[in-house]
Amino acid sequence: AALGIKGRLLMIQKKWSEAAATYKAIMDLNSYIIDPRYKEIFEEAGENSKEILLSVNCVAGLYGNTHNQRNYHPDFYGGYQEDNIFQGLVDAYPMTDGLSISQSPLYDPKNPFKNRDPRLYATVFLPGYTVFRGQLFPTDPVPLKISTLKGATGYGWKKYVTENYTGDNGSSGDDIILMRYAEVLLSYLESKLESGEAITQELLDQTINKVRGRAAVSMPPVTETNPAKLREIIRNEFRIEFAT
Secondary structure, three states: OHHHHHHHHHHHOOOHHHHHHHHHHHHOOOOOOOOOOOHHHHOHHHOOOOOEEEEEOOEOOOEOEOHHHHHOOOHHHOOOOOOOOOHHHHHHOOEOOOOOOOOOOOOOOOOOOOOEOHHHHHHEEOOOOOEEOOEEOOOOOHHHOOOOOOOOOOOEEOOOOOOOOOOOOOOEOOOEEEEEHHHHHHHHHHHHHHOOOOOOHHHHHHOHHHHHOOOOOOOOOOOOOOHHHHHHHHHHHHHHHOOO
16 A cells, blocks of 8 residues: 555656556565456445455444445435536446447447446446336436435446445445555556556556456457557546546
8 A cells, every 4th residue: 555655656746667666566566456346346345355455444333434325325216416427427438349439339329328338337327227226227317306416417326335235324334445456557557658668468468458357347458559549548447447
């Protein structure tokens, strides 16, 4: 965790080579993995995941998490829904062929949520598409019974809401994750790119493709080595992997 924070600071200072060396030191510890799961990592069931470097430990009823099962929880399913997701984030998730919605032949504007990166389904309540607790998430924000959020977008956070949760919504045991190994791998790749080093397929397979290749995601591997194009791919990968 200390090395991870050091790496973040070095990246902020654009000390790319030093940042890469710092992240490589974490990788060389051989203590962390990319968890084959995705959504479960952010729930109480995933708090012992070997992907987590740093988290705030929450204990239900004692030092509980007040947000996951209440504040992020859509009104429609009994929560508060204190924040909302904008269309730009939804559009950032690629299709299952790895291409963006503007490039992929799989994208159907009439069925915009089909054939998308599985992380979209794990992260977002999609109107007229997501079935949760046996109920279809509605397409119209009005039935969500929202009285304080006049600017509701019609989407909701699914990433932190546990489907079978039965405890106190305002005091769950979901730990708050501050750093995961996925960040280490993507940051290592970004630091290597920005330092001017040549990008190889081996490096891609050691980093971004491990993140995309987790069993619950299984997105096509990245093969792009052109720096300008790869930079955009990495930035988008950060956006969808760590959407919060």
